[in-house]
Amino acid sequence: MASVSLQLISFSEQISQGAEARIFKAQVTSDSKPVLLKHRFKKKYRHEALDATLTKARVAGEARTLLKCLKAGVHVPQILVVDASEGILGIEWIEGQCVRKLLPGGEEPEEGEVDPPSTGPQQSLDEYGLTIGKLMELIGAELAKLHKADIVHGDLTTSNMMLRHPSAFTSSTKQDVPTELVLIDFGLSFVSTLVEDKAVDLYVLERAFASTHPDSEPMFASVLQAYERALTAREWKAVKNRLDDVRLRGRKRSMVG
Amino acid sequence: MDAFIFPHLSTEKSTAYFALFRNVENASSLRQRVVKVSTLTDADERVEEERDAVNLAFIDARLITSRTHLQTAVHQALLASSTPNGMRTRSVHSEILFYLNPTNNITESFKNFGLSDKSTSLIVVRIGKPVAPAAPHLRPDQKEMQVQELMKDAVIGTIVPLDDPEQGLESITDWAAVRKLFKLNTEPAVKNASSPEEERVVVDRIVTSAVAMKSVMQ
Numbered sequence: 001m002a003s004v005s006l007q008l009i010s011f012s013e014q015i016s017q018g019a020e021a022r023i024f025k026a027q028v029t030s031d032s033k034p035v036l037l038k039h040r041f042k043k044k045y046r047h048e049a050l051d052a053t054l055t056k057a058r059v060a061g062e063a064r065t066l067l068k069c070l071k072a073g074v075h076v077p078q079i080l081v082v083d084a085s086e087g088i089l090g091i092e093w094i095e096g097q098c099v100r101k102l103l104p105g106g107e108e109p110e111e112g113e114v115d116p117p118s119t120g121p122q123q124s125l126d127e128y129g130l131t132i133g134k135l136m137e138l139i140g141a142e143l144a145k146l147h148k149a150d151i152v153h154g155d156l157t158t159s160n161m162m163l164r165h166p167s168a169f170t171s172s173t174k175q176d177v178p179t180e181l182v183l184i185d186f187g188l189s190f191v192s193t194l195v196e197d198k199a200v201d202l203y204v205l206e207r208a209f210a211s212t213h214p215d216s217e218p219m220f221a222s223v224l225q226a227y228e229r230a231l232t233a234r235e236w237k238a239v240k241n242r243l244d245d246v247r248l249r250g251r252k253r254s255m256v257g
Numbered sequence: 258m259d260a261f262i263f264p265h266l267s268t269e270k271s272t273a274y275f276a277l278f279r280n281v282e283n284a285s286s287l288r289q290r291v292v293k294v295s296t297l298t299d300a301d302e303r304v305e306e307e308r309d310a311v312n313l314a315f316i317d318a319r320l321i322t323s324r325t326h327l328q329t330a331v332h333q334a335l336l337a338s339s340t341p342n343g344m345r346t347r348s349v350h351s352e353i354l355f356y357l358n359p360t361n362n363i364t365e366s367f368k369n370f371g372l373s374d375k376s377t378s379l380i381v382v383r384i385g386k387p388v389a390p391a392a393p394h395l396r397p398d399q400k401e402m403q404v405q406e407l408m409k410d411a412v413i414g415t416i417v418p419l420d421d422p423e424q425g426l427e428s429i430t431d432w433a434a435v436r437k438l439f440k441l442n443t444e445p446a447v448k449n450a451s452s453p454e455e456e457r458v459v460v461d462r463i464v465t466s467a468v469a470m471k472s473v474m475q
């Protein structure tokens with residue numbers, strides 16, 4: 001008999017197909033909110049027992065980071081289903097859009113996307129009540145919370161951040177924006193107190209901005225400004241210096257190779 | 258009566274009936290009855306009926322923060338019960354209590370979330386076929402009635418809808434007790450919440466997530 005959670009997947013709609021995982025939109029009961037299922041499927045080329053252990057560890061790792069984020073007040077989806085032996089993680093479905101698609105240059109569908117974005121009406125930042133500058137502030141503030149909690153994302157890109165659509169966002173407190181920035185995809189995340197790891201995390205995002213969005217320099221500068229504001233002067237100095245080192249190493253590497 | 262219906266589960270597990278009881282009067286004698294049933298052997302008289310009569314999960318409603326919280330615990334318990342060697346306890350009903358509790362200690366999960374002599378608000382859950390010798394071809398509404406009767410026979414109290422804004426869960430959850438049990442008072446998300454409402458949303462999201470990821474907790 002196929003496992004129960006695979007049965008759940010067979011009732012669901014596939015959203016995307018990556019190298020490591022397939023993404024589905026599912027419902028656990030007919031009247032509950034949709035769930036995003038991330039299925040790390042079996043790798044044929046990998047030894048079976050090893051594959052099972054690795055897959056389980058990945059699911060466990062991602063779930064633990066999400067819980068740590070929730071406790072630290074970092075905006076992430078809540079966890080709803082875990083079946084680690086099947087490689088399945090189910091999280092809250094975020095109604096909204098990933099940041100990449102809301103910024104210039106990010107409209108092209110990504111590799112693996114089953115449903116191209118062009119099927120729906122083009123959403124714009126206006127709809128979210130944001131300017132680019134304000135969005136960059138939200139990103140910087142969220143990353144500062146993440147790093148203060150000693151969590152390193154490991155794969156920061158504008159695809160791995162989403163905005164909740166104002167129609168699906170209700171805050172109990174008055175806020176200056178009608179949306180919320182949510183970080184997703186913690187598959188490569190880890191816990192670290194090292195400044196180096198945090199600086200590399202930021203550098204990865206800087207590179208992602210540069211390769212996806214034209215004229216990204218002022219955008220990323222605003223991200224860093226907001227990040228700086230949430231840190232103590234000391235903390236910021238350490239990260240800033242290290243980020244400069246990492247950038248230099250990156251440039252040297254690209255000159256060599 | 259209220260139920261979670263999980264279409265992906267096998268028929269005997271796909272429906273979890275539940276009811277919220279307020280003003281429960283017989284917690285102490287009910288607890289004694291449950292303890293007694295657990296000591297019965299197959300040779301005892303009317304053992305099948307007695308076991309079936311308390312084959313329920315009794316959950317302290319004060320520690321349940323939302324419908325999603327309850328649903329997640331029931332669903333994870335069902336996933337465990339559908340996996341070979343997946344359960345940590347002896348029945349799917351006790352498995353629900355295990356998933357609700359923040360630690361892996363089974364005795365503690367009964368102590369924290371189960372029936373106590375002082376319980377006055379209980380969520381009662383029933384998974385699986387109703388009453389043992391029942392007619393095999395009951396319509397769903399007949400099954401539902403039978404489960405409800407079974408619950409009412411066990412618990413003396415008033416059934417109220419879980420989502421009722423005045424009488425339902427919202428008026429029962431003891432947020433301070435939840436925060437204490439899950440050690441959330443010092444967490445930034447809780448400390449920095451800008452209003453009591455936001456704090457509740459945050460706590461509910463954390464405890465629901467904790468239930469969901471329990472099997473990979475550490």
Ligand SMILES: Nc1ncnc2c1ncn2[C@@H]1O[C@H](COP(=O)(O)OP(=O)(O)OP(=O)(O)O)[C@@H](O)[C@H]1O
Pocket residue numbers: 015016018019020021022023036038077091092093094095098112159160184185186187
């Ligand atoms: N909680 C969510 N709600 C709605 N959509 C989501 C959610 N999480 C992810 N997505 C969408 O699914 C895509 C893939 O998710 P995610 O990045 O977590 O998976 P992945 O397999 O690691 O993908 P990739 O390899 O493409 O990075 C995201 O880019 C986003 O568009």
Ligand SMILES: [Mg+2]
Pocket residue numbers: 159160185
């Ligand atoms: Mg991703």
